[in-house]
Amino acid sequence: NPPTSQLLLKDNPDLKAVVKLYLKLSHAQVDYNSAHEVIIQHLGTTEFPSLHQAQQAVKHLSSVSSLMNDMCVNTCLAFTGPLAAFKSCPQCGEACYQEDILQKSKGKKFVPHQQYSTIPLGPLFQVMS
Structure with a gap:
């Protein structure tokens, strides 16, 4: 908004x-x-x-904000859309989340190995019009 x-x-x-x-x-x-x-x-x-x-x-x-998305540590793909529920990369097999932190938190804290940001264009165009 x-x-x-x-x-x-x-x-x-x-x-x-x-x-x-x-x-x-x-x-x-x-x-x-x-x-x-x-x-x-x-x-x-x-x-x-x-x-x-x-x-x-x-x-x-x-009036512009970015969204953070999880991605494969080897930059194979992003864990978004139909891949959002994946816990490891289907291409290279690397885990999406840092295993040590996940184990210490007993499966409650998911810290991705790597993220990237995107800027949704819709709100940007709304501001410009």
Whole structure:
């Protein structure tokens, strides 16, 4: 769904700085967390927005969000649609999920070996029209 309210960065200089920082980083999570730690130490505050808040602001501003999908660690295929229930790749036999984590959680925590993101075009076209 498109946003129902306008997010004004000019009213929140910290959020504006966070969005700029997030958009400049190539490895967002690792880089942002490192930069976030330095900024908090430098400013002596714990009130600086998190990576999640930056991502949500960008998502809100652009009205575009991505979907994460599990895929074979060898990039054979994606575990979506008719393959969503598969626990291993039918082409190479590699497990979809990290076995050690699955066993430690007694079959409750499914952490994929690899994921990819897609951006649904429908909402993007709705925003553009």
